[in-house]
Amino acid sequence: MFLLQRLDSSFRKIKGQIANALTLINLGFGALAIIYVFHDQLRVGLLLIAIAAVFDRLDGAAARKFNTTSELGKQLDSLSDIISFGVAPAMLMYQAVLYEFGVTGAIFAIIYIMCGALRLARFNITESHGYYVGLPITAAGCILTFLTLFVNYMPLYVFMFVTIGLSLLMVSPFRVRKI
Amino acid sequence: MFLLQRLDSSFRKIKGQIANALTLINLGFGALAIIYVFHDQLRVGLLLIAIAAVFDRLDGAAARKFNTTSELGKQLDSLSDIISFGVAPAMLMYQAVLYEFGVTGAIFAIIYIMCGALRLARFNITESHGYYVGLPITAAGCILTFLTLFVNYMPLYVFMFVTIGLSLLMVSPFRVRKI
Numbered sequence: 001m002f003l004l005q006r007l008d009s010s011f012r013k014i015k016g017q018i019a020n021a022l023t024l025i026n027l028g029f030g031a032l033a034i035i036y037v038f039h040d041q042l043r044v045g046l047l048l049i050a051i052a053a054v055f056d057r058l059d060g061a062a063a064r065k066f067n068t069t070s071e072l073g074k075q076l077d078s079l080s081d082i083i084s085f086g087v088a089p090a091m092l093m094y095q096a097v098l099y100e101f102g103v104t105g106a107i108f109a110i111i112y113i114m115c116g117a118l119r120l121a122r123f124n125i126t127e128s129h130g131y132y133v134g135l136p137i138t139a140a141g142c143i144l145t146f147l148t149l150f151v152n153y154m155p156l157y158v159f160m161f162v163t164i165g166l167s168l169l170m171v172s173p174f175r176v177r178k179i
Numbered sequence: 180m181f182l183l184q185r186l187d188s189s190f191r192k193i194k195g196q197i198a199n200a201l202t203l204i205n206l207g208f209g210a211l212a213i214i215y216v217f218h219d220q221l222r223v224g225l226l227l228i229a230i231a232a233v234f235d236r237l238d239g240a241a242a243r244k245f246n247t248t249s250e251l252g253k254q255l256d257s258l259s260d261i262i263s264f265g266v267a268p269a270m271l272m273y274q275a276v277l278y279e280f281g282v283t284g285a286i287f288a289i290i291y292i293m294c295g296a297l298r299l300a301r302f303n304i305t306e307s308h309g310y311y312v313g314l315p316i317t318a319a320g321c322i323l324t325f326l327t328l329f330v331n332y333m334p335l336y337v338f339m340f341v342t343i344g345l346s347l348l349m350v351s352p353f354r355v356r357k358i
Contacts, residue, residue, distance in 0.1 A: 024293050031289045034266065035273065038217060075257070075300035082258045083292065087213065087266055094214065110210045113262065114203050121254035 015066040022059035023076045026052045030084025037091045042148060045092050049145045052084035056138055078120045085141025086116035090163075096148040097159040108163045115167035116140065122171075132176045135169040139176075194245040201238035202255045205231045209263025216270045221327060224271050228324045231263035235317055257299045264320025265295035269342075275327040276338040287342045294346035295319065301350075311355045314348040318355075 033048035059077065063069045090109040098105030116137045126133065144166055147159065212227035238256065242248045269288040277284030295316045305312065323345055326338065 024296070027293055027296055028289050031266065031269070031292045032285065034213070034270065035285050035288065038270070038274065071304045072300050075303045076296060078254070079257065079261045079296040079299055082261060083266060083296075087210065087262060090210070091213065091217070095217065106211065106214050109214070110207050113210045114206055117203070117206055117255060117258040117262075120258055121251050124254045125250045 016070070018066060019059045019063035019069075019073050020076055022055050022062055023073065023080050026055035026059060027076075027080035027083055029055065030080065030088045033084070033088040034091055037088070037095050040095065042092060042096055045088070045095075046145050046148060049084060049088050049092065049141065052080075052088070053138060053142055056081065056084065074124065078124055081137050081141075082113070082117055082120055085137045086113045086120075089141040089144040092148055093144050093159060093163060096151050097156050098163065100156055101160065105160070108160055108167075112140075112144070112163050112167045115170045119170040130177065134172050134174065135166065135176060137170060140166040140170050197245065198238045198242035198248075198252050199255055201234050201241055202252065202259050205234035205238060206255075206259035206262055208234065209259065209267045212263070212267040213270055216267070216274050219274065221271060221275055224267070224274075225324055225327060228263060228267050228271065228320065231259075231267070232317060232321055235260065235263065253303065257303055260316050260320075261292070261296055261299055264316045265292045265299075268320040268323040271327055272323050272338060272342060275330050276335055277342065279335055280339065284339070287339055287346075291319075291323070291342050291346045294349045298349040309356065313351050313353065314345065314355060316349060319345040319349050 029048045029052035033045045033052065036042075036048060037045040056077075059073075063073055090112045093112075094105060094109040098109050101108070119134050119137050122134070123132070123136075144163065147162055151159070208227045208231035212224045212231065215221075215227060216224040235256075238252075242252055269291045272291075273284060273288040277288050280287070298313050298316050301312070302315075323342065326341055330338070
């Protein structure tokens, strides 16, 4: 009986940590994406950000399934998101296109990360009622990432507009329904 | 009289945003440091992380001076810290030394960022009573950054130990008095 109780308690603890472990894996893939972008392996960087996005969905699903949404998990989630969908896509877009514009390109990449941080900070302190305010950074990061596939097919200035557009959408007051 | 009231109200609003603006400047310098590390300009990267650290001190001081510590500010502060003292120093150390160790080096850099995120998430949800639990990421990030100055004077494996040592210190339960 005692053994069963101990097993049950351990199992509950493990369930509580599954979502956080998935969040850290998301962060790990985001950080690895930045390293691959460093080595100019942009396609691998893109793939790693996509994998990070899958783990981002999984951690939320796990937290809901096991009913283990926690304040620690929420904080960890934001910190992972700013890396995987803020810094990593910005660096990928910078290395793919924006560096061609010199200082302006660097400033645009930085503005994107700043707006992502503002979006995440605001999200953490507001109650959600079935909708998000402003474009979620996960969506913005994925759009920015996949757009780098079209670098050879569109004029380069388009990517500047998209970067600044996504930045503004993240901090804009418009509402997006949760899916 | 009405004008004075309006001026006073505007001034109060501006004061409220000064700390957050300083936090975003900290983030901006951290992100710029990553870009310079990309371009293999490690000394400039080091300098930019040092400037980010100065702004990190300033934003806390401003929030206390104007008595405008806010939940938004706290969230924004963590998100900036994970970039300026998590990702940026890890990438600087990776580019300076760790890449020589291949996959192991990349894993060490990623573990450092993960531990930094765990430290920040835990800090945000616990009450502080004049001390920190675990080495603050700002301190760890600055130590890692300045150590890159000694790359030519020490065996390379030392930097692996330091990276993992700082990671463990961040998530360790020991207490550091606030200064």
